[in-house]
Amino acid sequence: MHRKSQITIRIKRIYQQLFLFGLLAVLVVACNQSSVSETSTSTNCPMVDHVAGETCVPLNPERVVVLGVPTLANALALGIKPVGSILYFDKTSSPSYLEGKLDGIELVGTGNQPNLEKILILEPDLIIAMNDSGLSYDQMSQIAPTVVDNWYGYSDWKEHFNFVAEVLGKTEESKQVWAHYEQRIQELRAALGDHYQDTEVSFVRVCCGRLATDVKNSFSGMILDDVGLSRPSAQDVEVKGGLVFLSEELITDMDGDIIFVVVDEGDDDAQKMFEQLQQKPLWNKLKAVQQGRVYTVNLQTWRGGNPLAAYAVIDDLFKYLVDNEQK
Known part of the structure; x- marks a missing residue:
């Protein structure tokens, strides 16, 4: 009886050792996968510094929500159509430069009063906000990666455009936009x-x-x-x-x-x-x-x-x- 007990104890120890070896192997694989994932994230998800901190922004985002009309128009100028935006005016009375460009863009609020629930329903993969957007960074970043730009008035319009271009990975396109602006300016000067x-x-x-x-x-x-x-x-x-x-x-x-x-x-x-x-x-x-x-x-x-x-x-x-x- 004593001999059987010893054999049972040995078998249990073997199983314990096998379990520990298996667990160790799983942890090693997990760590390797985590390392690969982190490397992949840093490569495919560039970090962007902004007023609220640092955010890993997805490459080629497909469902962008913007919380500012200048941000909206900047994205459109860069060839990106957001899925949602706030507006400072009624869609029917939008300025001529936005005529026909708002179709398919969901209204998520007016003025500086965005609706968190409407943003959530759109399932964005990126949110671009201003520091006066009306929602806290914590609220927005729980929905999707969020960047917040300093906006202290329309004197910042050129810097804000460049910020949006950086976030969207459209710096080359932004050069074309500025080149067209400069061309129009020079044409008017000549006229x-x-x-x-x-x-x-x-x-x-x-x-x-x-x-x-x-x-x-x-x-x-x-x-x-x-x-x-x-x-x-x-x-x-x-x-x-x-x-x-x-x-x-x-x-x-x-x-x-x-x-x-x-x-x-x-x-x-x-x-x-x-x-x-x-x-x-x-x-x-x-x-x-x-x-x-x-x-x-x-x-x-x-x-x-x-x-x-x-x-x-x-x-x-x-x-x-x-x-x-x-x-």
């Missing part, structure tokens, strides 16, 4: 010639119960500067965010040989405010008003903050500064 050398171009925004101007380091201001057009001294400044608010008492700060006015088409109060402004005695003393050179342009275009909107602004400058002069 203007020296005719506007001493002409000051003013920009007035009527929105949200206030008057404002986009100054030198704003989206439209940077385009005007690239074209070589001068601004009134009160607007020829750089401030954080590129936006300066004006008071009706300082209407002379809006003066210029030409005035471009943007009125939020969806804001009845803004329309009324602009009508009231036109009744002011000081308004009718402005040079551009007296010469009939006040032009109303689209707010979403002139504050678009992306290359597609920039092309549309250049189209407007051709329309009002070149075509009008030839009539």
Whole structure:
């Protein structure tokens, strides 16, 4: 009986040893697979530094959600159509530069109020957000790899485009976009010639119960500067965010040989405010008003903050500064 017990004990030990050897083999294989997986991930999933940290971004993402209209237009300019985006306007009243380009893109929120559930339903493989998108990085990164860019106003539009291009792996395509922008700028410069050398171009925004101007380091201001057009001294400044608010008492700060006015088409109060402004005695003393050179342009275009909107602004400058002069 004692001998049988010893044999049983030996058999158990053998089985234990075999189990341990097997377990060790499994762990070695797992570690090797993990190593291979990490190597594969680092190769096929480049790391991108952003304001919220560092994210491994998939190559050639197919289901991108963007939380910003400039980000949306940047992706479109680079040949990527997101599956979802927020909008700052109604789809039916989208600016002309986005006409026909929003089909098939799901609306996941308006303004800075994205809907987490709608984003989740889209099953994105990448989320590109701004630092004012309205959702926390933790919330978004639990759904998909997420990158967040600094956005402190439309003065950052060129840097934001380059960031989106890097995230999407479209740096070569971005060079083509900038080349086309530079080509359009040079074409406009050539068409203007020296005719506007001493002409000051003013920009007035009527929105949200206030008057404002986009100054030198704003989206439209940077385009005007690239074209070589001068601004009134009160607007020829750089401030954080590129936006300066004006008071009706300082209407002379809006003066210029030409005035471009943007009125939020969806804001009845803004329309009324602009009508009231036109009744002011000081308004009718402005040079551009007296010469009939006040032009109303689209707010979403002139504050678009992306290359597609920039092309549309250049189209407007051709329309009002070149075509009008030839009539």
